[in-house]
Amino acid sequence: MDIKNFEEKTVAVEKIFDGKVVKLRVEDVVLPDGKAAKRELIAHPGGAGMITVDEDRNVLMVRQYRIAAKEMILEIPAGKLEYGEDPKVCAEREIIEETGYKAGKVIPLGSYYATPGYCEEVLSLYLGTDLTWQGQNLDEGEFLNVEKYPLDTLYQMVMDNKITDAKTAIAILKAKAILG
Amino acid sequence: MDIKNFEEKTVAVEKIFDGKVVKLRVEDVVLPDGKAAKRELIAHPGGAGMITVDEDRNVLMVRQYRIAAKEMILEIPAGKLEYGEDPKVCAEREIIEETGYKAGKVIPLGSYYATPGYCEEVLSLYLGTDLTWQGQNLDEGEFLNVEKYPLDTLYQMVMDNKITDAKTAIAILKAKAILG
Numbered sequence: 001m002d003i004k005n006f007e008e009k010t011v012a013v014e015k016i017f018d019g020k021v022v023k024l025r026v027e028d029v030v031l032p033d034g035k036a037a038k039r040e041l042i043a044h045p046g047g048a049g050m051i052t053v054d055e056d057r058n059v060l061m062v063r064q065y066r067i068a069a070k071e072m073i074l075e076i077p078a079g080k081l082e083y084g085e086d087p088k089v090c091a092e093r094e095i096i097e098e099t100g101y102k103a104g105k106v107i108p109l110g111s112y113y114a115t116p117g118y119c120e121e122v123l124s125l126y127l128g129t130d131l132t133w134q135g136q137n138l139d140e141g142e143f144l145n146v147e148k149y150p151l152d153t154l155y156q157m158v159m160d161n162k163i164t165d166a167k168t169a170i171a172i173l174k175a176k177a178i179l180g
Numbered sequence: 181m182d183i184k185n186f187e188e189k190t191v192a193v194e195k196i197f198d199g200k201v202v203k204l205r206v207e208d209v210v211l212p213d214g215k216a217a218k219r220e221l222i223a224h225p226g227g228a229g230m231i232t233v234d235e236d237r238n239v240l241m242v243r244q245y246r247i248a249a250k251e252m253i254l255e256i257p258a259g260k261l262e263y264g265e266d267p268k269v270c271a272e273r274e275i276i277e278e279t280g281y282k283a284g285k286v287i288p289l290g291s292y293y294a295t296p297g298y299c300e301e302v303l304s305l306y307l308g309t310d311l312t313w314q315g316q317n318l319d320e321g322e323f324l325n326v327e328k329y330p331l332d333t334l335y336q337m338v339m340d341n342k343i344t345d346a347k348t349a350i351a352i353l354k355a356k357a358i359l360g
Contacts, residue, residue: 003243003252003325003327004323004325005245005252006244006245006252006323006324006325007245007252008245008247010247016196016197016204017196017197017204019206019220020218020220021220021297021298022204022220022222022298024196024197024202024204026199027247029247031321031323032245032323033321033323035321037321038200039247040199040200040201040202041247041248042202042222042248042299044295044298047295047297063183064186065185065186065187065188065212066293066296066297067188067190067207067209067219067221068221068222068293068296068297068298068299068300069293069296069300072183072185072186072187073293073296075296080297108341109341110338110341110342110343110344110349111341111344112343112344112345112346112349113246113248113249113253113344113345113346114294114295114299114346115224115227115294115295115299115301115303115346116246116248116249116253116255116345117201117227117246117248117260118201118202118224118248119222119248119294119295119299120248120249121295123295123346141211141213141215141217143184143186143211143212143213144186145183145184145186147183158290158354159354159357159358161288161289161290161291162290163290163292164290164291164292164293165292165293165296166292166293166294166295166303166346166347166350167346169290169292169350170346170349170350170353173350173353173354173357174338174339174353177339177353178339
């Protein structure tokens with residue numbers, strides 16, 4: 001296929017906000033046809049998440065209040081990277097902190113732009129197996145329920161459009177494809 | 181399971197930015213333990229995307245420059261909702277604008293928070309079949325390549341961690357699960 005490169009050239013950057021979680025800037029760009037446009041861009045250090053499947057094919061999920069969703073939603077355990085942190089190290093830490101289990105074997109499930117039109121966040125996903133108990137250790141100010149579901153139940157929930165978090169849907173679908 | 185409600189109560193809102201694509205605000209909240217915290221929140225009207233599969237099991241994908249990714253990435257056709265727009269109507273419009281094809285049959289693949297920790301965007305996905313040619317009609321300032329792939333090739337790309345857009349991974353995995 002003849003793939004055209006439609007790169008946009010940034011000619012100016014206006015910094016709007018520098019927060020604890022996100023930074024926001026507006027870039028003036030030149031489009032491939034030479035016209036000018038503005039791009040609103042969110043910077044974020046990135047995240048990592050892990051779906052664990054135990055020897056009985058059960059998965060530990062977390063249900064937590066998400067103010068952006070204004071409800072408690074069901075997700076795989078995940079967290080924000082420290083700037084420059086290896087996402088696999090982050091996912092391994094988060095799964096212990098949130099569920100108390102350490103994964104002996106970790107398989108990468110890919111890295112994804114959550115919403116590449118305006119946000120730089122890349123989220124790396126992993127499948128963890130060979131679990132051993134270490135003890136839960138939530139961050140201060142972190143409140144969540146840990147819930148156990150059979151992998152096949154979660155897969156059916158994704159197919160029935162009952163999982164509402166994008167990373168969680170990907171992790172369940174790929175874990176099911178890998179483990180059968 | 182005993183599910184605890186960990187709702188956060190908003191006590192103050194500071195508006196930071198009101199852009200063409202995103203709005204940003206910081207909310208002062210009270211956590212379930214009574215302590216105070218700040219939440220950075222991105223408002224977005226939401227989006228909709230469609231994966232089409234023709235009678236030969238081929239899929240029309242778009243490859244476009246994403247400044248947030250600083251590269252051309254491969255995605256299903258998708259677009260931003262007008263405020264209050266039905267996401268199915270948006271997905272049906274975008275697939276015609278970007279690929280030139282109209283989907284005669286549309287199956288919902290769910291609605292997802294792209295990144296619920298800080299962003300209100302909900303992205304609704306659809307599977308379109310029974311395609312008829314209408315003619316491509318890109319928005320001004322929209323530059324993209326349309327590329328055709330067998331569904332089974334795209335599925336293998338997801339399993340090999342070569343698809344980097346979250347909505348696209350979900351749409352391919354669910355289309356493959358539905359169509360076999």
